[in-house]
Amino acid sequence: MESNKKAHSAVNIPRTQRSDVESSSIAESTVVESSSWEKSRQWIRTIGAEEYGIERVPESQRVKQSPWSLFIAFFSFNCCTTALALGYLGPALFGLGWWDSFLCLLFFNLIGAVFPAIVSAFGHRTGLRTLILPRFSFGWWPTKVVILLNIFTQMGWAIVNALSGGDILFVVGGGKLPKAVCVVLIGAVSIIIALFGYDYIHAYQRYAWVVMLSCFAILAGFGGSHFENIPMGSGSQETASVLAFGTAIIGCEVAWVPCVADYSVYMDEQTNNWAVVACSYGGLFLSQFLLEALGAALGTLISSPDERFRRAYDSFGMGGLIEETFAERGAGVRGLGTFVQIVLSFSTAAVGVVSMYSIGLSFQMMTEKAVRVPRFVFTLVGGVVFLVCAVAGRDHLESVMTNFANVCAYYIVPLTTVLLAEHYLWRKKFTYNVADWNDKERLPVGISAAVSFTLGTLVGFLCMSQVWWVGPIAAAVGGSPTGMDISWMLAPVVTLAVYLPGRYWELRKWKR
Numbered sequence: 001m002e003s004n005k006k007a008h009s010a011v012n013i014p015r016t017q018r019s020d021v022e023s024s025s026i027a028e029s030t031v032v033e034s035s036s037w038e039k040s041r042q043w044i045r046t047i048g049a050e051e052y053g054i055e056r057v058p059e060s061q062r063v064k065q066s067p068w069s070l071f072i073a074f075f076s077f078n079c080c081t082t083a084l085a086l087g088y089l090g091p092a093l094f095g096l097g098w099w100d101s102f103l104c105l106l107f108f109n110l111i112g113a114v115f116p117a118i119v120s121a122f123g124h125r126t127g128l129r130t131l132i133l134p135r136f137s138f139g140w141w142p143t144k145v146v147i148l149l150n151i152f153t154q155m156g157w158a159i160v161n162a163l164s165g166g167d168i169l170f171v172v173g174g175g176k177l178p179k180a181v182c183v184v185l186i187g188a189v190s191i192i193i194a195l196f197g198y199d200y201i202h203a204y205q206r207y208a209w210v211v212m213l214s215c216f217a218i219l220a221g222f223g224g225s226h227f228e229n230i231p232m233g234s235g236s237q238e239t240a241s242v243l244a245f246g247t248a249i250i251g252c253e254v255a256w257v258p259c260v261a262d263y264s265v266y267m268d269e270q271t272n273n274w275a276v277v278a279c280s281y282g283g284l285f286l287s288q289f290l291l292e293a294l295g296a297a298l299g300t301l302i303s304s305p306d307e308r309f310r311r312a313y314d315s316f317g318m319g320g321l322i323e324e325t326f327a328e329r330g331a332g333v334r335g336l337g338t339f340v341q342i343v344l345s346f347s348t349a350a351v352g353v354v355s356m357y358s359i360g361l362s363f364q365m366m367t368e369k370a371v372r373v374p375r376f377v378f379t380l381v382g383g384v385v386f387l388v389c390a391v392a393g394r395d396h397l398e399s400v401m402t403n404f405a406n407v408c409a410y411y412i413v414p415l416t417t418v419l420l421a422e423h424y425l426w427r428k429k430f431t432y433n434v435a436d437w438n439d440k441e442r443l444p445v446g447i448s449a450a451v452s453f454t455l456g457t458l459v460g461f462l463c464m465s466q467v468w469w470v471g472p473i474a475a476a477v478g479g480s481p482t483g484m485d486i487s488w489m490l491a492p493v494v495t496l497a498v499y500l501p502g503r504y505w506e507l508r509k510w511k512r
Contacts, residue, residue: 137419137421146415158356456494
């Protein structure tokens, strides 16, 4: 990465509050204790991988990264069969028609993409990784709970990504290539790219989306004549299905909140905030909406009068439906279809990289000693664990997909509520004393954040209405036998109502 040698500039923080740490490498100021650490850093530089972990990226290390790169990165991250798989759950799992699935995807993605887009601006303005930021509201110890939840969540999404790609690769191999091998192949690509870090991830995403989007366009072209216009439902059951599907969509968007700022920490801090937010929003919304809409159209094939689609779905799931769209069109088309399927199967590596990268950073945040271990070591260890879990769950894509998309909404929405309330009410214009990021004595105590987050998450679970559990509040609303999922609407209200008075009290008592 080309180094930007500009003068040390401000991050809207009083100069008197800054530490000399910011003028040198944070790693050197906190963990230079052994020759083995220095040797590992030298080796990382030699292979061209990212040297920094969770240390704050000082202004002297920033580059002229364009906000447009965030649009490309987030569009490319989501340009994969994982988004396709979420969209097809509308008709396949929630029993929705084409137009109600389409409107759900449009409406809930428009809302859900707002929150990670706003958080994306925190990276270049502070130079801090996303999950370091909760320390300025949750404090030192409660933040560790958030980090632990993120490790499990990212592990779950990594599994979802590997399974959605593995399902397609399994079909391409005619069932002869074991599904476990398919999952391992998909997962290994994600791990390798994530090991090298920031530069390599941006470089990969810069070009990958072109190939992926072309293949999705081919799939849409050949599948268009087969897609069914399933009529829209009505009544309380339709409302319940819309809200349940909407929660999954919201969950998929807000799942980006714990890691979205990681991809702008090397960006010049003077970059326009609105440009960063707008580009991030565009990339997140367009990619998920377009691909999920195609997935919903693909899901309508389950109701096709042509029985071969039902047989393909029963035998191979979503991968079977994709293959059948190219069937009965001649050898040339089937050959093209095979190529498209192979490319699409590996498309999930683009977003799998995000999970592996985030896991490596999250492990470093758990203890002070963990910072001494290079990030890529944790990425590698997390990758091995993820592959083992993915192989074990290789036959349960729909179940794993919905569970993790929903869990994200139930705890990340309260988390985001706390982060944004803290920012807009007490740290306007990014008045964070970033030098305190690793000083537990100068960070907030975190009582108000911990209590409001816990209550908000609890309310979210009580308001959930999903296949695996219906909360008592959801069951009491709307008169539907499956209840009404209002978790993402009520949870932030409860979180905010508890956090605001609690934070005022905390500031008066501890002044931090």
